[in-house]
Amino acid sequence: xxxxxxxxxxxxxxxxxxxxxxxxxxxxxxxxxxxxxxxxxxxxxxxxxxxxxxxxxxxxxxxxxxxxxxxxxxxxxxxxxxxxxxxxxx
Numbered sequence: 001x002x003x004x005x006x007x008x009x010x011x012x013x014x015x016x017x018x019x020x021x022x023x024x025x026x027x028x029x030x031x032x033x034x035x036x037x038x039x040x041x042x043x044x045x046x047x048x049x050x051x052x053x054x055x056x057x058x059x060x061x062x063x064x065x066x067x068x069x070x071x072x073x074x075x076x077x078x079x080x081x082x083x084x085x086x087x088x089x090x
Contacts, residue, residue, distance in 0.1 A: 005032045006053055008046060012083045015043070019071045026076055028083075029053060038076065 012028035027041040037055045045051040068076075 006030065006037075006055075008041075009036075009083075012079045014075045014079050016040075016072065016075075019069070019075070026072060026079070028079070029055070031055065 007030050008025075009028040009030050014026050016022075016024045016026055021040075023043050025041045025043050025046070027039050027046075029037040029039055031037065035055075037053075039053065041053075042051075067073075
């Protein structure tokens with residue numbers, strides 16, 4: 001699967017400049033099948049075809065170094081809740 005089959009959901013993503021990570025985004029990535037992936041992305045690398053996203057790499061050792069900082073977890077939780085509460089009603 002190529003990066004072209006993934007889309008960044010900007011409504012459920014947040015920049016991290018205010019928590020000490022300027023240039024990075026807590027990104028929500030949506031696959032063609034609708035599945036959701038969460039990743040830390042360099043903003044300047046998004047859309048760059050030399051930078052790859054591989055959803056199957058979530059369990060490799062370098063992805064499991066330490067828990068996310070509490071502030072980052074808080075922001076991801078808020079973004080996910082906003083997405084659930086701001087859905088248009090059919």
